[in-house]
Amino acid sequence: MSDMITADLVDLDLSAETKEAAARSLAERMVAQGRVTDLEGFLADVAAREAQMPTGLDGGIGIPHCRSAHVTEPTLAFGRSAAGIDFGAADGPADLIFLIAAPAGADDAHLTILSSLARQLMNADFTSALRSVRDAGAAAALIRGDETPGEDAQGAQGASESASGASGSPSGASDGAKAAASATEDTVVASGAASSDATAADTTSAPAAGATAGSGERPFRIVAVTSCPTGIAHTYMAAESLENAGREAGVEVVVETQGSAGFTRLDPAVIAAADGVIFAHDVPVRDKDRFAGKPTVDVGVKAGINRPAELIAEVRGRAERGEVTAGSAPGTPVERAGESGEGYGTKLRKWLMSGVSYMVPFVAAGGLLIALGFALGGYEINKAPSVMEHFVWTQADSWAALLFQIGVVSFGFLVPVLAGYIAYGMADRPGLVPGFVGGAISVTINAGFLGGLAAGLIAGGVVMAIQKVNIPVALRGIMPVVVIPLVSSAIVGFLMFVVIGKPIAEVQKALTDGLNGLTGTNAVLLGALLGLMMCFDLGGPVNKVAYTFATAGIAVATPSDSAMKIMAAVMAAGMVPPLAMALATTVRGKLFTQTERENGKAAWVLGASFISEGAIPFAAADPLRVIPSSMVGGAVTGALSMAFGATLRAPHGGIFVVPLIGNAFLYLVAIAAGVCVTTALVVVLKGLRKPAVGTTAPGTGSGAAATAAERKQPVAA
Template sequence: PADATGSSEPAEAGSEDPVASAGAASPAAATVTDGTDSAEETADAAERPFRIVAVTSCPTGIAHTYMAAESLENAGREAGVEVTVEPQGSAGFTRVDPSVIAAADAVIFAHDVPVREKERFAGKPTVDVGVKAGINRPAELIAEVREKAARGEITSGSAPATPVERSGDAGEGYGTKLRKWLMSGVSYMVPFVAAGGLLIALGFAIGGYKVDKAPSVMDHFMWAQADSWAALLFQIGGVAFGFLVPVLAGYIAYGMADRPGLVPGFVGGSIALTINAGFLGGLAAGLIAGGVVIAIQKVNIPAALRGIMPVVVIPLISSAIVGFLMFVVIGKPIAEAQKGMTNWLNGLSGSNAILLGALLGLMMCFDLGGPVNKVAYTFATAGIAVSSPSDSAMKIMAAVMAAGMVPPLAMALATTVRGKLFTHTERENGKAAWVLGASFISEGAIPFAAADPLRVIPASMAGGAITGALSMAFDTTLRAPHGGIFVVPLIGNPLLYLVAIAAGVCVTTALVVVLKGMRKPAPGAAAGSGEAAAQSAEAKQPVAA
């Protein structure tokens, strides 16, 4: 508290003239010529606000990435701190200007996948956390990094060897690193899943269920026939799906061993497809490839050979080892395990299928886009990542997407029917949650879960479980891995599918309203509730008039 109080007045003074402040703070602009200049520089540094550069990223590079960026920027404004954020999203990223990084006093990394070009930020006080921390407790992160700066703690100027080692604290356990390795692969795989899955689904929607038997469009394509266009979409989608397992394996290996891991990772993933080891084979190939490259990099190499290591020796040796292991040693057992899992899914019916739907619904709503959510989603997409998925796989995909839509839609409905239970900001977030929920972006419920996790998350899980179970019970199917309400025409039994979603949304909404209604006002909250009531009264006055 004393630190925050002491820094409030200088922050206001610095914020009156940010251009002059930036110029005074720039290391390149300050040249110490005598004691007077040095004193002026010190005074200018004391007057300008504390400056932070932040990087945010998540496995899919969509919702969490930008929500964390917004939370950090808002918290910075409240604390009188200049926060510049570089969101590293799925569509690429715009690098922060090097002069901004040079002038920054500290760095915050809020990420679940490796920060790209992290060496740019070396040599400054740093806080390194997961992306959810950037969403849920940005003020704490800002306070923590300011304390590190006050103590003079800085990161080493030399970057560790791998993206995952650069992506967290040195004391991280292998469980945490394993999750980051897998999320690295999943984050690069998801765009292929979305593109390929939607193209295949559109092909079936236009050409019917026999489109997978159509000849190659290279041999037969009629510009005026819808069936030819359907076959074209289907075959393009099939090609996109062919990259799923190699991309997954390649970027798991990349997360472990940086660029040298890409070649053996892609080779191992392609072998997994060749031997019908599928998704499980891709996971194993990626981990093996990354481990092999790390082991090779630890061998002491003569200086004369170091130049050819990255482009010749490492790709050659690692690909040979990974190929041998996948073809001869572990490939067949993994292929048998994949076949067994497929047969188990195909045999699910009745109560077993309903229970699986409920379990997947619980997982989708447990952490709203986090690792557990991604496990359920990846499990579903792996089942349909073939040209002709089974009915069971398509039912699982339908249940997963339906359950994932429940939390944001329920929060949007709750803020509509009982707005007085929510803050003004939450009511505004509720408006956006309608669109996010309809688009199958579960992260739309995160602001509500962050503010009140003990009520929102259990209620969301209950509704998600009901929706998942009903979706399986109604035998709804889905070939597209994403799209939400916009791919309803591609869903089997679409009306019952919407009924399942509506049932879960109503249950979650009712539970949230009841639980929040039972909440006792916190001491000292009377003033805040009075302000909210006044705002509500002002909002209603024009309507009444």
């Protein structure tokens, strides 16, 4: 860690009162040393990581950290606060603050060294020494491992000189530091009587060695997996905590740390011999099915740090009772893509979005093919005979009919794919068959898009219920291939045909009739509402609801005029945010950071292509100004598009499908109006913002941080 922290990156009198101010103060030191290129961009990345989960730890420790494109090299800054700063720990404020900055592409060796700090923080002697040290150089040396916690703190000046001499020489680290780095291998074993100086490599090769010296009884064996969103700190701290608790309890604990530097899978023999499993994680456990069939405790990573003894006792109790929990089974696609502890509301949203995400490519392909068919052959092409019966290679109408008929077939998959992949998101591959069957039935009985939603949820729920039944071992092999598809399809088919299909079809018909009857003020208000939704979360769930609502209306061979107006309004509004951000960075570049100005260049193309996500970098950096401004502009565009009577048969394409748009000129006027409104609001709101004291206003190149960087001196806290 010799080149990651120096005395200039240490503040033993950190005066910040909030975690944001503490991060800014320490980050300014990194900027002054040339290790962070964009202060505001880096702090936004730190805040985004903090929003995922507080980084405060019991014992008075705060460890904000992130990987960021604004970091030039792995860097660690340390601050000590006399008053304490709230980082969200259960036991109160933190007085030891570590800010870890890793480049977006940090190499494995540096991340491994960073993880060694996390393990040191579990050592009470180490944290006690940091609280008593009186010199910044000595603190840096202690963190690097040049000085051990047991050395006399009176030699602070000598330690400082030693630190400066060793800062460029990794070989100057003590044997203890080398052992700490070695202990960060991705697979670590802690045995009941194993020597504390043993490295991970030594114990991995013989996990049970010395565990029961002098005892003939086999020890209880636990395998564990730890992981956190960044994979730098909490991952390794939880591993160290579990290992220490295992030693105290006389239990063998083998930990697989799934960190940023990758991970080494536990030996299958070690997993097979384990009596229980502990998952301490905040991101999905990779290859979770390896641990199936064992008593399992599944908690967040902070539980692994704060109460490891309780977790070990809990998994031992479950093993004694013969409990094999669902937590040891493979996760569903939604669980593998989500975070630990998500509620049913969040899961429901992700299940629905799973279906929508698989459906959208069918919408785009089918819709564009149909639109091209109309463009080549006119709106009467839907009455052309099948190309199987009549196709002339030299006639444009034949090619138009071919494109149209391929598009219609593609559209025919929309509802089955939607239902099938909702069920897939809930129950994995066993949900596909009943989901597709239920979706196809929805098409058959004219229950449409709503029927597909219901069929997917029912299919997933039925499969999940079947999977919870305790099946004899002899029958488990045929369950996913025969039993689950048979039983679930029969149940879903019965419910869709006999019980809920007809009511849903009636609701679908009422909605369709209502849309067809929209005129005047009602149509304009609907356009404004859809514009607001498209710009609310820029490609997120609300955006997708509006988009799916529009595409469902045109997912037929002959959509109504109202449905095509809705599709036009939705696409127009979705183009506004990225185009507006691109224009704003062009006309008032000084209000934006250099990174944002670069993103603005790409936003021109993304916005023109109807990719609302092009505005996400701007919204993430300044949501309170960008999102409301985008929503106002989107509402203006949606309302104008409906008022102008613009129609669109294609579900995607942006300006590249303008020839397929009805009233194309007025449609472009509506988009331009929304872009101008959003740009004006963003410029005004950002212009009213006052830069914080001691920071650099975006684009000005002045301020305390920039001045300090020029002098290569740390900014005063």
